[in-house]
Amino acid sequence: MPRVAVKGQAMVCVGIIGVGRWGPNLLRNFLSMDNVGVKTVCDIDTKRLALIKKRFPTLATTSEPTSLIDDPEIECVVICTPVSTHFSLAEHALQRGKHVFVEKPLAASSDECNRLIALAQNQQKILFVGHTFKFNAGIQAAKHYIDSGELGNIFFIDANRTNLGPVRYDTNALWDLASHDISIFSYWLGCTPISVSASGGCYLNSTIEDVVYATFIYPGNILAHVHASWLNPRKIREITVVGTKKMLIWNDMSLTEPIRIYNRGFDKDDIYQDTFESFRLSIREGEVLIPSIKLNEPLLAECEHFIDCVISGKKPLTDGIDGLQVVKALEAATRSIHQNSSIILIDAEE
Incomplete structure (x- = not known):
C-alpha cells in the first residue's frame, strides 16, 4: 500500500507493541516525527491501553498483537515487550512483510537471532535493534x-x-x-x-x-x-x-x-x-x-535512523547482525x- 502524504510528506505508518515501561518513550518519539503516523498501539494490559487512549484519542488500541501485525496499512512494527516474546512477534511481523524495530536484546538466543536475520533478508525488510546508546x-x-x-x-x-x-x-x-x-x-x-x-x-x-x-x-x-x-x-x-x-x-x-x-x-x-x-x-x-x-535525545535519533533506513533501504547502524553479536x-x-x-x-x- 502506498504511503499517505501529509503536507507533501510521505508518512510511514507504524504500529507499536508494548507500551508498559519503555514503550511510551518510543511512542512519544515516533509521534513527534513529521514523516511518521502511529496508527495502533498494543498491550496486554487493558488499563495501560485506556491511559494511552485517554492521552492520545486518535490512536487505535488493541490487546491482540496479531491484529496489529496483520493490518495492511501498518508498514513498520515496533516491539517493546519482554525478551521471551521478541522472536515470535518479530517473526510474525517479518512474515507479513513488515519492517521491524525490536528493543534490545534482539532475541533470547543466537539461534533465534539468526532465524530473524535470514527471514528479514529473504523478505528484503529492515530488522532494527534498539541499541540506543x-x-x-x-x-x-x-x-x-x-x-x-x-x-x-x-x-x-x-x-x-x-x-x-x-x-x-x-x-x-x-x-x-x-x-x-x-x-x-x-x-x-x-x-x-x-x-x-x-x-x-x-x-x-x-x-x-x-x-x-x-x-x-x-x-x-x-x-x-x-x-x-x-x-x-x-x-x-x-x-x-x-x-x-x-x-x-x-x-x-x-x-x-x-x-x-x-x-x-x-x-x-x-x-x-x-x-x-x-x-x-x-x-x-x-x-x-x-x-x-x-547533547541530543538518543531515542529520537534512533527512531529517526530507523525510519530513514525504511525509506532509503540503507543498512541500519544497529541491524540484526549487530543484535546477534550482542546476544552471543x-x-x-x-x-x-x-x-x-x-x-x-x-x-x-x-
Whole structure:
C-alpha cells in the first residue's frame, strides 16, 4: 500500500507493541516525527491501553498483537515487550512483510537471532535493534577520540551501570543492563569480544541475578569490564577508557560534561638505566579537557535512523547482525556465570 502524504510528506505508518515501561518513550518519539503516523498501539494490559487512549484519542488500541501485525496499512512494527516474546512477534511481523524495530536484546538466543536475520533478508525488510546508546552524542564523541588515536592504544575499559531498581522478573541484570555496555564496547573498538568471564548474585530472586560482573577480552588483549546491577544505592552510568596516551570518562548522568579527557598516566624517566628492571615510571599530571558536546535525545535519533533506513533501504547502524553479536556475548557470559566464572570463548562467526 502506498504511503499517505501529509503536507507533501510521505508518512510511514507504524504500529507499536508494548507500551508498559519503555514503550511510551518510543511512542512519544515516533509521534513527534513529521514523516511518521502511529496508527495502533498494543498491550496486554487493558488499563495501560485506556491511559494511552485517554492521552492520545486518535490512536487505535488493541490487546491482540496479531491484529496489529496483520493490518495492511501498518508498514513498520515496533516491539517493546519482554525478551521471551521478541522472536515470535518479530517473526510474525517479518512474515507479513513488515519492517521491524525490536528493543534490545534482539532475541533470547543466537539461534533465534539468526532465524530473524535470514527471514528479514529473504523478505528484503529492515530488522532494527534498539541499541540506543549508539545514538548518544557523548558515546559518539568518545568513539571519535578513540578512533582518532587521541587516547593512544587502548589498555582497558571499565563500565558501571547501577541503580536501585527497576527490578526485572523476566530477565537478569546482565541481559537487561550489561547489553548496553557490550554494544558500546564493540561500537567503540570496532570489533566483537573473543571471550568472557562473569559472575553474578541472586539476592531478591533466587533464580535471577540482580548484580553481574563480566570481563570481556577483545582483540589486542583489551579488557572491557562491566558492573551491572539494579540493587545499588546510586544511579551510575559511567565508562572509563584507559589508553597509552590519555584517559577518557563518559558520564551519562552529567548534562553539562558528559565527556572528560585526562592527559594523565605514567612516563618512563629519561635518566640512564642499565637494566629493564631499573626503569622508573613517573606520574604525568596533565590538563583535563572537557569538550563541548551538543547533547541530543538518543531515542529520537534512533527512531529517526530507523525510519530513514525504511525509506532509503540503507543498512541500519544497529541491524540484526549487530543484535546477534550482542546476544552471543550475553549467552557466553551467562554460561560463565553458571560455570563458576569459567572463561568462555565467544563464537564471532555470523
